Amino acid sequence: MIEVVLNDRLGKKVRVKCNEDDTIGDLKKLVASQTGTRPDKIRIQKWYIINKDHITLKDYEIHDGMGLELYYN
Amino acid sequence: MANRTDPAAKSIRGTNPQNLVEKIVRSKIYQNTYWKEQCFGLTAETLVDKAMELDHIGGTYGGNRKPTPFLCLVMKMLQIQPEKDIVVEFIKNDDYKYVRVMGAFYLRLTGIDSDIYRYLEPLYNDYRKVRRKSPDGNFILTHVDVVIDELLTTDYSCDIAIPRIKKRWTLESLGALDARKSVLEDDFEEEEEKDENEQDGLEEEAAHEKDYYRGRSPVRDRERDYRRDSHRHRDRDYDRDRDYDRERGRGRDRDRDREREGRERDRRDRDHGRRRIRSRSRDRKRHAHSSMSPRRHEAEDGNPPEESKKKKGKKEKKDDGTDHPDPEIAEANRIRASLGLKPLKL
Numbered sequence: 001m002i003e004v005v006l007n008d009r010l011g012k013k014v015r016v017k018c019n020e021d022d023t024i025g026d027l028k029k030l031v032a033s034q035t036g037t038r039p040d041k042i043r044i045q046k047w048y049i050i051n052k053d054h055i056t057l058k059d060y061e062i063h064d065g066m067g068l069e070l071y072y073n
Numbered sequence: 074m075a076n077r078t079d080p081a082a083k084s085i086r087g088t089n090p091q092n093l094v095e096k097i098v099r100s101k102i103y104q105n106t107y108w109k110e111q112c113f114g115l116t117a118e119t120l121v122d123k124a125m126e127l128d129h130i131g132g133t134y135g136g137n138r139k140p141t142p143f144l145c146l147v148m149k150m151l152q153i154q155p156e157k158d159i160v161v162e163f164i165k166n167d168d169y170k171y172v173r174v175m176g177a178f179y180l181r182l183t184g185i186d187s188d189i190y191r192y193l194e195p196l197y198n199d200y201r202k203v204r205r206k207s208p209d210g211n212f213i214l215t216h217v218d219v220v221i222d223e224l225l226t227t228d229y230s231c232d233i234a235i236p237r238i239k240k241r242w243t244l245e246s247l248g249a250l251d252a253r254k255s256v257l258e259d260d261f262e263e264e265e266e267k268d269e270n271e272q273d274g275l276e277e278e279a280a281h282e283k284d285y286y287r288g289r290s291p292v293r294d295r296e297r298d299y300r301r302d303s304h305r306h307r308d309r310d311y312d313r314d315r316d317y318d319r320e321r322g323r324g325r326d327r328d329r330d331r332e333r334e335g336r337e338r339d340r341r342d343r344d345h346g347r348r349r350i351r352s353r354s355r356d357r358k359r360h361a362h363s364s365m366s367p368r369r370h371e372a373e374d375g376n377p378p379e380e381s382k383k384k385k386g387k388k389e390k391k392d393d394g395t396d397h398p399d400p401e402i403a404e405a406n407r408i409r410a411s412l413g414l415k416p417l418k419l
Contacts, residue, residue, distance in 0.1 A: 001402075001417045017405045019418050029412045038229070040208055041097075050136045053209065072097055073138045 004062060006031055006044065008070035018057065025053035031070070043071040076103055082154040085183050086236060090151045093182055098232050099148070101133060101140050108145045117155045120146065124163070127171035130178075130220065131206030132232030141206050143175065144231060150179045157184075164192050170201050174220055178231070181224045186238040187249045189225075194253065196221045 004027070006014045016030050024044060032039040044051045046068055051060060062068070078091050085093060094102070102108050111123060124146055131141040140148075163176025177193055184192075199217040207213050220230075228235050244250040394406040394416035406416045 001419050017402070017417060019415070022414065026412070026414050029414070030408065033408055033412065052136065073133065 002057070002062070002064040002066075004057075005065070005067045006070040007067060008072075012070065014070070020058040021056050023054055023056050024051045024060070027057065028053070037072070041073050043073050045069045045071055076152075078152050079154060082152075085151075090154060090183065091148065093151060093236070094148060094233055098133060098138070098140070098144075101138050102145055102148050105140050105145060107142050108140075108148070111142075112145055112149045115149050115153065117153065117159050120149060120153070120155070121163075121172070124172045124175055125169050127175065129204040129206050129212065130171065130174055130231065132208065132230075134206050134208050134210045140232075143171070144233075146175060147178055147182075147231075147233075150175070151182070154183075157188075160184075161192060164196065170199070170203060170217055173199070174203060174217060177221060177224065181235060182233065187244055189238055190241060190244065190250055193221055193225060197255070 001017055002020055003015055003017050006012075006016065012035060014031055014034050016027065016034065018027055018030060022030075025039075028039040028042045028044065031042055031044075035042075046060075051068075076091075078089055082090060084090065091099065115123065123142075127143055127146070129141065130143045132144055133140050160176050160180050163172050164180065166172055173196065177196055180192055181189055197218045199221075201217050203215050203217055203220060205213045205215045205220075223230050224235065228237065241250065241253065245252055395403050395410060397403040397406060402417060402419070409416060
């Protein structure tokens with residue numbers, strides 16, 4: 001179980017607990033349930049790399065405590 | 074400037090009609106090359122030509138949310154605000170199904186409630202195939218009536234939040250609309266009659282049959298049934314009901330529910346009610362409802378009810394980990410379960 005931090009630099013900072021083998025799509029659903037936006041409106045980025053929905057966190061090498069950028073579509 | 078709304082246009086729902094589309098999606102449309110090249114200076118007539126060239130519907134797709142031409146043209150319609158006659162012409166035309174869908178979409182966004190029901194419901198009979206672009210960029214097959222159903226029952230389609238309208242039975246009780254009559258109604262009445270004659274005589278049925286043979290039911294009966302089942306038409310699980318019915322070989326019978334005899338079918342279905350409830354709960358999980366009930370957890374675990382009762386004494390025997398001693402983790406697992414994800418691995 002890892003915990004990632006998502007920050008949209010406009011005031012929303014969310015800590016989400018998830019598994020390493022969750023996909024980005026699942027992470028978006030979890031974030032959506034916490035922030036209240038729709039999951040398909042959320043975009044998770046790491047410095048211009050837009051993370052795709054079907055790839056797992058492990059494959060993106062996202063570790064415990066790592067910070068991701070939260071943007072909106 | 075090309076992006077300004079026509080100054081003569083009315084405001085829709087109290088705001089600039091272009092504001093029906095959200096800011097981010099709107100910006101994406103304005104930056105899009107199709108919008109800049111093809112949609113510049115379009116009038117109602119030239120818009121029709123562009124609409125005839127459409128070959129798919131959809132919202133935004135891809136990593137950077139590119140809008141589809143369909144969405145750009147809908148935006149153009151919002152900008153120039155064609156007359157209602159023109160929009161109705163779009164809907165009535167039979168040859169170009171994408172023009173029809175576009176007209177229906179625009180009417181759904183801007184029309185008044187009774188108009189929406191009046192013009193969109195005949196489109197339920199149109200079952201032609203339609204290509205739809207999904208958000209990840211692939212094409213999906215759907216049908217015109219599925220799209221219309223989505224417009225009338227959900228509140229979000231093609232990346233636009235659809236305005237709320239009054240429920241159909243509200244308008245019926247106000248007298249603004251007639252009760253819904255499907256084209257397939259006569260066929261279903263014949264079939265129901267056949268089914269009914271084959272049934273064993275139960276007491277209720279005897280009473281129903283008496284009413285039936287006495288002549289057509291009073292409108293009140295039908296209204297009562299419709300009101301009772303109206304939530305089914307608007308329920309999010311309605312699609313599930315329809316698939317379930319289709320499986321059982323009942324075809325496109327959404328109006329069957331309206332008939333009095335539909336009650337008998339429900340009684341027949343009562344044995345399968347459990348399965349029905351389960352599939353509905355699974356569907357609800359997909360829609361991220363987070364209500365809890367022991368039965369739902371059993372459906373998810375796949376354990377028969379007796380086994381999990383025996384194991385109730387021991388902690389963490391539940392597969393979804395919602396009874397973990399740490400309340401934070403239990404809460405996280407509860408949310409994951411409601412979204413359909415596996416529990417956290419600790």
